[in-house]
Amino acid sequence: MAAPRVEELLARAEQREAQxxxxxxxxxxxxxxxxxxxxxxxxxxxxxxxxxxxxxSRLRSLARDNTQLLVAQLxxxxxxxxxxxxxxxxxxxxxxxxxxxxxxxxxRPRPPTRWEQFARLKGIRRRKRxxxxxxxxxxxxxxxxxxxxxxxxxxxxxxxxxxAGADPNEDQFAKRLSDKRERVARNxxxxxxxxxxxxxxxxxxxxxxxxxxxELGRAxxxxxxxxxxxxxxxxRLPKEPAAPPPRGGKKRHFEPLLGDLxxxxxxxxxxxxxxxxxxxxxxxxxxxxxxxxxxxxEAAANKGKKRGQRGxxxxxxPGGGKGSAAKKxxxxxxxxxxxxxxxxxxx
Numbered sequence: 183m184a185a186p187r188v189e190e191l192l193a194r195a196e197q198r199e200a201q202x203x204x205x206x207x208x209x210x211x212x213x214x215x216x217x218x219x220x221x222x223x224x225x226x227x228x229x230x231x232x233x234x235x236x237x238x239s240r241l242r243s244l245a246r247d248n249t250q251l252l253v254a255q256l257x258x259x260x261x262x263x264x265x266x267x268x269x270x271x272x273x274x275x276x277x278x279x280x281x282x283x284x285x286x287x288x289x290r291p292r293p294p295t296r297w298e299q300f301a302r303l304k305g306i307r308r309r310k311r312x313x314x315x316x317x318x319x320x321x322x323x324x325x326x327x328x329x330x331x332x333x334x335x336x337x338x339x340x341x342x343x344x345x346a347g348a349d350p351n352e353d354q355f356a357k358r359l360s361d362k363r364e365r366v367a368r369n370x371x372x373x374x375x376x377x378x379x380x381x382x383x384x385x386x387x388x389x390x391x392x393x394x395x396x397e398l399g400r401a402x403x404x405x406x407x408x409x410x411x412x413x414x415x416x417x418r419l420p421k422e423p424a425a426p427p428p429r430g431g432k433k434r435h436f437e438p439l440l441g442d443l444x445x446x447x448x449x450x451x452x453x454x455x456x457x458x459x460x461x462x463x464x465x466x467x468x469x470x471x472x473x474x475x476x477x478x479x480e481a482a483a484n485k486g487k488k489r490g491q492r493g494x495x496x497x498x499x500p501g502g503g504k505g506s507a508a509k510k511x512x513x514x515x516x517x518x519x520x521x522x523x524x525x526x527x528x529x
Contacts, residue, residue: 206250214248217279219276295372296375296376370419374405
């Protein structure tokens with residue numbers, strides 16, 4: 183018997199793999215509805231009934247067939263290369279036909295800052311400037327901002343000219359440093375005011391140039407706690423009072439992971455002893471309160487019984503008893519009221 187050739191073995195292996203892998207062509211009784219703009223495929227075919235053991239495999243097969251049909255529709259769309267001939271192939275999706283609902287509402291537009299309002303009023307347009315500028319002193323192109331910028335850092339100058347009309351004994355280096363700190367603080371205050379304006383709209387926190395110190399402080403406090411760390415790592419402004427301590431709230435105390443093993447063992451044994459005990463634990467305070475309530479209820483019941491017996495004995499007496507005396511006293515009072523304070527009978 184002749185040995186099989188290599189070509190025959192490869193053909194058999196390919197045929198076996200083709201039988202194991204599902205086919206690309208999928209047939210459906212009812213065609214699927216596609217919304218390629220949303221990458222959506224709707225299957226109107228009724229699902230086939232299957233046992234509980236085969237339900238998972240049937241669902242996987244159904245999902246695979248529908249995905250295959252959706253991918254075939256995507257490959258039929260016009261496509262182009264993103265970044266030239268070597269870029270990825272990108273398909274041009276059509277407009278979606280189904281309007282999907284949003285999970286969250288549309289974000290509110292950010293309120294304009296004071297500079298944006300001023301620029302809009304004056305007609306100032308933002309122009310994009312280059313990152314490099316020509317430095318006349320160094321005769322080369324340098325960065326506009328940051329380290330090694332054109333013109334050098336004025337804070338590193340070793341000599342400062344005293345301006346005309348200034349005090350000759352004044353330290354110009356210290357003055358420059360204080361001016362820079364004031365500018366930084368002013369910019370930080372403007373930033374916090376802009377954050378407060380957008381954080382709580384409609385609550386009186388619209389900082390303008392005519393607000394009091396209390397209103398500005400409240401706006402700065404709201405802007406401070408609106409950060410991710412609730413203002414814990416936010417630097418404080420000059421002359422800003424310290425934040426009040428938090429009200430209430432007891433900090434939880436956790437036992438260390440590696441600590442007193444004897445105490446941990448005793449706590450665990452006490453817990454197991456309480457779980458294994460058939461008798462419920464005795465709450466002494468609850469038992470005493472229950473006994474006191476029972477004694478008070480019993481005393482009140484006995485007091486009510488004594489009052490009932492005393493009233494019965496008074497009603498059982500003859501006409502000269504308490505009942506007749508009370509009636510006579512009531513008749514005498516009525517006669518006095520009719521006669522008046524002077525003893526005369528009212529007309």
